[in-house]
Amino acid sequence: MRSMNVAERRARLGARHRLSPRARTDDVLDIARSMVVLHATDPATVFLSVAARSVAAVPEALERALYDDRTLLRMLAMRRTMFVAPVELVPVLQASTANSLAAKQRATYARIIERGSDIPDVPAWFAAVEKAAHEALLARGEATGAQLSADEPRLRTRVDPAPGKSYSRPTNVTTWILVTLGCEGLVVRGRPNGSWTSSQYKWSPIEAWLPGGIEEVPAAAARAELVRRWLRAFGPAPVSDLKWWTGWNAGDVKKALALLDVTEVDLGGATGLALSDDLEPEPAPGPWAALLPALDPTPMGWQERGWFLGDHGPRLFDRNGNIGPSVWWDGRIVGGWGQRKDGEIAVRVLEDVGADAGAAIEREAARMAAWYGDVRAIPRFRTPLERELTS
Template sequence: MFARAEEAAHEALLARGMATGAQLSADVPLLRTQVEMAPGKSYSRVTGITTWILVTLGCEGRIVRGRPNGSWTSSQYVWSPVETWLPGGIEPLPAGEARAGLVRRWLRAFGLAPVTDLKWWTGWSAGDVGKALALLDVTEVDLGGGATGLVLSDDLEPTPAPEPWAALLPALDPTPMGWQERGWFLGPHGPLLFDRNGNAGPSVWWDGRVVGGWAQRRDGEIVFRLLEDVGADAEAAVEREAARMAAWYGDVRAIPRFRTPLERELTA
């Protein structure tokens, strides 16, 4: 049934040229199929399959997700056949080469890092991780405390220390989500800033460490709570960043889909 729904959705999208999921489900009755996500579980709910089908077609390189339908906070997107963006489609890439390319980009962004973090982030088997690393030029480095990690061999030069900086990062930002072992930048603040499924909520950073959390209230005010004493200069920098964030959001209200304990407290 899933494969039939994929083909029917793809044919409908080809006919339209571009469409939202709602438009495609109106064209294809099969997309209006409802399934129960976790039968017998308290958190189970019934949902349609349209989004699953469209995301799968996207992962297969057959369609492309475009702009949100409405404001940038909308979760409804316009989809197009891949040929409208790339006339020749996406050139097939051997799985091993694709994995190596992904690992290279991950190490460029998140190295120095232990192999266990890479395995966790990708969800691959140890064998697939090892094969990908074998295609790259990497160097093992000492992370301290007896732990070792990997870095790309052309990325060994020390990075100059930046000036102290403050940042308010949104929920699910790739920075806190990039590593499995987060103690070196998160400290003891995980229970307040992550939900039970491991999703990161809005976080306050000072000089490369998580020091608190923030939220946007219904009236647009950006509020934050520092979870440790960072000093007057740091607090002033965070306040300036919160004011800048409020001005940037303007009339937009963005409520995280995955809500964390501190974010809920700040907006109560």
């Protein structure tokens, strides 16, 4: 069995995730492809993830790819997480994950509406409102949720999500309908109302990105293709990491792997999988430093992170498993960082990394400060060290 030690895995990470200087690029589409998808639960994460992997790209370059060239697209996919994906991958994400997610979302929202309203036939009502909202968006071409609810009054229907509970707050169904339409591949989150840190998006029909709509792909083939891309970027890794990242059940993961040519790899106490044509050692990329944002796709690409995280987890993760801003040196996490109110990038290294590493980390902090410019952004999920550095 091929063996791969931690040093080899870290070398792959630096090169394939475009974090070492020689692997960086200003092609934001290429950056997204390198990571399979970019995490976008926090809007700022997408931009800061690109910043960490580019040489001289600016926020406008990513905005151009998202909203003008439309080579990238936002969508809910694995683990009901928001991602920015290359448009050519959208049919794969839709068939492998989003279609089943749409069914789950519709069922979840229907149960809430049945519990908190007097609508007699909720499934039929939900489908009718979906159709009307979609038609209203097609007529407008682009709209906010408020504009669509003005066109379709049923979107303003208010529901009590937890009847009889003191914490319950009645809410209208606009977002639920639009989120479900998004999972179905009919609508897309477009340009935000504000800066690149804003999460208040306008909505557009999918045809604005993909003129013919999303191509239908067999679900099994789509799952195999997504696994292939993940293994190229994150492998070798245990099957448990793959199952966690996709959010699929064990049966779907096993079936997807059966369609690929994979090889077991000894990871030193654990067995991982790699594509059989991807077993050659990765040339060492040389020492590198990076400041990755909260929820960056690199640390969020594996469930088992001990080989690059060490014992820093309690200070860098929140209680739900979300990572905050992290400082990296040569393939491992060595600290954390945060942006203070005055714009300063505050860094704390949690272990002795030496003078050369310290200087490289300072240069990365200056680069990140330049990306922020006048923008101030608080991570959506706060972690202990980030709070401490920015208090």
